[in-house]
Amino acid sequence: MYRIAYFGPEGTFTEQAARSLAGSDTHAELVPYETIAQAMAAVRDGGTSAACVPVENSVEGPVTATLDELAEDEPLVATAEALLPIHFTVLAGRGVRREDIGTVASHPHALAQVRHWLDVNLPSARHVATSSTAAAALAVQQGEYDAAVAAPVAAERYGLPGIATEVADVEDARTRFLLLTRPGTLPEPTGCDRTSVVAAAANRTGALSELLTELAFRGINLTRLDARPIKGGFGEYRFFIDFEGHVAEPRIGDALAALRRRCAVRFLGSHPRADGVRASIQPSAGNEDFVSAADWVESVRRGDTA
Numbered sequence: 287m288y289r290i291a292y293f294g295p296e297g298t299f300t301e302q303a304a305r306s307l308a309g310s311d312t313h314a315e316l317v318p319y320e321t322i323a324q325a326m327a328a329v330r331d332g333g334t335s336a337a338c339v340p341v342e343n344s345v346e347g348p349v350t351a352t353l354d355e356l357a358e359d360e361p362l363v364a365t366a367e368a369l370l371p372i373h374f375t376v377l378a379g380r381g382v383r384r385e386d387i388g389t390v391a392s393h394p395h396a397l398a399q400v401r402h403w404l405d406v407n408l409p410s411a412r413h414v415a416t417s418s419t420a421a422a423a424l425a426v427q428q429g430e431y432d433a434a435v436a437a438p439v440a441a442e443r444y445g446l447p448g449i450a451t452e453v454a455d456v457e458d459a460r461t462r463f464l465l466l467t468r469p470g471t472l473p474e475p476t477g478c479d480r481t482s483v484v485a486a487a488a489n490r491t492g493a494l495s496e497l498l499t500e501l502a503f504r505g506i507n508l509t510r511l512d513a514r515p516i517k518g519g520f521g522e523y524r525f526f527i528d529f530e531g532h533v534a535e536p537r538i539g540d541a542l543a544a545l546r547r548r549c550a551v552r553f554l555g556s557h558p559r560a561d562g563v564r565a566s567i568q569p570s571a572g573n574e575d576f577v578s579a580a581d582w583v584e585s586v587r588r589g590d591t592a
């Protein structure tokens with residue numbers, strides 16, 4: 287049985303992402319965990335084979351709990367990703383009239399994505415942050431809060447009436463989720479891949495730009511850059527860098543080696559992009575260019591050519 291931990295409880299968007307990533311694997315068992323850290327710990331301690339967690343959304347940006355957990359403890363790598371369109375259902379407690387709603391609960395990223403709707407439709411309700419959208423639905427079911435902003439599936443899962451559906455301030459909001467495993471066999475390159483690293487750039491002028499220049503210099507397109515403070519090191523940051531390409535490619539391997547020469551780098555995975563965007567390769571920066579250039583250097587070293 288292939289067990290996949292996911293950021294729960296049941297009824298979260300992450301559960302939906304885990305189901306889509308598990309696909310037709312009927313042997314996959316999905317196991318909910320209350321926090322992102324617990325879901326990732328389940329993989330690290332061998333309780334599950336993988337974990338599905340949210341990593342960024344198009345409105346609020348990075349899910350910082352995921353980034354911070356990826357940088358700490360035993361390494362985990364992303365082997366797949368899912369990209370879900372996100373719209374919410376506003377659930378009310380049984381018997382709670384709309385005009386009596388005094389509290390509305392949800393994950394902070396959810397509250398942020400419906401802030402305008404809440405201001406217009408539930409202007410006097412107090413917003414309460416919960417660990418996840420489904421945790422908010424559970425709390426409403428238990429009578430702790432009057433309403434929750436949740437995933438559409440939570441209405442049926444928690445038996446709560448929806449007072450509004452298809453709620454989203456930004457029409458095409460999307461959230462990206464990762465399937466994380468312990469380091470092992472990499473997915474095959476597809477030409478439409480993403481590689482992720484976290485780098486502890488030196489705390490000096492130009493350190494980050496030098497890392498980014500190593501990528502730009504090789505014609506490698508960034509897809510994400512986030513800075514996260516290093517706990518305890520005030521003013522010191524880790525940089526989460528995603529870019530097009532797969533570590534198996536000579537051009538990407540060359541770039542990763544260059545980053546690694548400059549600072550401590552943790553590889554966070556190479557995997558197919560859910561959006562299917564093909565890597566844009568600059569002239570003279572293709573894999574065959576790196577291979578033929580390396581071949582030429584070897585022939586010079588053998589004295590075969592100059």
Ligand SMILES: O=C(O)C(=O)Cc1ccccc1
Nearest residue numbers: 298299300393395396418419
């Ligand atoms: O809380 C959930 O349902 C999650 O899976 C995290 C989340 C929260 C808000 C938008 C997308 C994902």
